[in-house]
Amino acid sequence: MVKVKKEAGAEQRILEAAKKVFMQKGLAGxxxxxxxxxxxxxxxxxxYYFRSKDKLFEVIFKEAASNLFPKMVAIISEDISLFDKIRKFTKEYLEIVIENPYLPLFVLNEINKQPVNFHAKMFGAKPPDFSLLVKQIDSEVKKGIIKPISPVHLVMNMMSMCVFPFISKPMLQIVMHMDDLQFRYLMEQRKTEIANFIIDSIKK
Amino acid sequence: MVKVKKEAGAEQRILEAAKKVFMQKGLAGxxxxxxxxxxxxxxxxxxYYFRSKDKLFEVIFKEAASNLFPKMVAIISEDISLFDKIRKFTKEYLEIVIENPYLPLFVLNEINKQPVNFHAKMFGAKPPDFSLLVKQIDSEVKKGIIKPISPVHLVMNMMSMCVFPFISKPMLQIVMHMDDLQFRYLMEQRKTEIANFIIDSIKK
DNA sequence: GTCTATAACTCGATAGAC
DNA sequence: GTCTATCGAGTTATAGAC
Structure with missing residues (x-):
């Protein structure tokens, strides 16, 4: 592969390389x-820089997880209206994943392979908590602002539509006859499409 | 003369064991x-029974993929209304994945790691084609039966909501505070929830 | 800090007895 | 068909020169 940053320190170059390779092939691969x-x-x-393969992987994994989760939690914790929150979450989350398309499959995949104690490794001390968003949805349903819907399903739907296309990109490209450019263009559209789709479904 | 079989033949036991292990750890792991x-x-x-690890994996992978894709294609090719198709697809697809919860992550994950010629291995001769469904949606939009929406996004949304919860189950259980029983119950609900959510969004 | 050489080890695959 | 023993390739990790 072509290297651009020869002037970057060895440690930094290793980290970037390790991120790329681990994301594509996983720990075992x-x-x-x-x-x-x-x-x-x-x-x-x-x-010399990282004692072992496992240690190096741990650094990469922690950094990946710390890119994914805290930002999600920050957005859903903001004090804004539900519709604004949905628009902001989907847009900003799409932006993160467009920049790091391998991140979701990498994290999800390794979580599924971890035997037990991945909580600490993954989230650090405190795992993210979506209770706040669930309560906000519940409240808006009860106030009659949006149609009755199970908050948990709504959150699942939102996250699914943001993340899944990236996880299934190769399959989608085959069954939908898309090249990389078309895929990229569609993901840009989804920054607003997903929120529109959700809001059309739940608004009264 | 028919020989008395053991309770399960060696070949069958190997296949079941291989399915379990490959699904959990992937090919490389x-x-x-x-x-x-x-x-x-x-x-x-x-x-003795399967020449190599790769051959054994191929058998497992083909069987897994042949569980996933043909059924999807069959439903979207039926000559029924769009709303009925959405209801039927989401319900029957959820049923498949509830029975085989590891299947989607396994298939998607290995597709992403295959270097080149996974098309043939995966789909057999003919890859699935969603053009028919895309055309049907496009037609209904133009006839003014449903709201204007990009057919490709709609298909992505539907597939995302069906599959993603199973791929992200461990993470969802943490951020949403769910145990296995609650998760199972939610997935049962989704057999109808997803279609309702979609139809609420696109109906006029 | 960086490199070459190689030790130590894991794992897929095979040989050959029964 | 099934087992034990072992080979050989490929990988992680280390020793030691510079």
Missing amino acids: ARMQDIADEAGINKAMLH | ARMQDIADEAGINKAMLH
Whole structure:
């Protein structure tokens, strides 16, 4: 692969290379040699900077998770109207995932493989909590502002529509006859499409 | 002369064990020893019945994909109204995935890691084609039966809401404070919830 | 800090007895 | 068909020169 940032420090280059390779191949599928090649650096250096493959993976995984979750939680915790929250969440979340298209599958996939104690590794001390959003939806239903809908289903629907297209991109491209450019264009559209779709469904 | 079989033939036991292990750990993460242990059989037998790890994986993967895709295609090709199609697709697809909750992540994950020629392996000769459904939606929009919406986004939304909750189950359970029973109950509800949500959004 | 060489180990695959 | 023993390729990790 072509390297651009030769002036970046070795440690930084390793981190970038490791992120790329782990995201594409997962923990088990990635090779230390792949990462070294990608970083344009000797394989022994990986062990010099990060003791082992597992340690290196842990750093990458933690950073990935810390990119995904806190921002989501920040948005749903804001004190704005439900419709605005839906618009903001879907737009900003799409922006994150467009920039890091491998992130969701990587995180979800490794979570499913972790045996037990991934909570701490993944979220740090405090896992995200969507109770606030669920309560807000519940409140708006009861006030009669939106149609009756189960808050949990609504949250699931919103997250699903944001994330799933990226996870299933190769399959979608086949069954929908799309190339990369068309896919990218559609994802840009979804920054507003998803919110419109949701709001059309729940507004009175 | 018909021989008396063991309670399950070795080949069958291997297939079941391989399915379980590959689904949990993926191709790269699974070990032949894991599969042998799971099947209660010697490691050498795996090679006797299926030449190599790759061949064994291919059998499992093909069977998994053939569970997922043809059924989807059959439903979207039926000659019924769009609303009925949405109701039928979401309901029957949910039923498949409830029975095989690991299937979507397994298939999607391996598709993303395959280098090139996964088309043939995955779909057999002919990949599924959603053009028919896209055309039907387009037609109903133009006739003014449903609100104007991009057919591709609508199809993405429908598939996302069906599949994503199963892929993200561990994460959802954490952020939404759900146990397995609650999750199962919600998925049962989604057999009708998703169609209602979609139809509420696009009906005039 | 960086590199070469290689040790230590894991794992898929095979040989050969029964 | 099934098992034990082992080989050989590929990988992580380390030793040691510079």
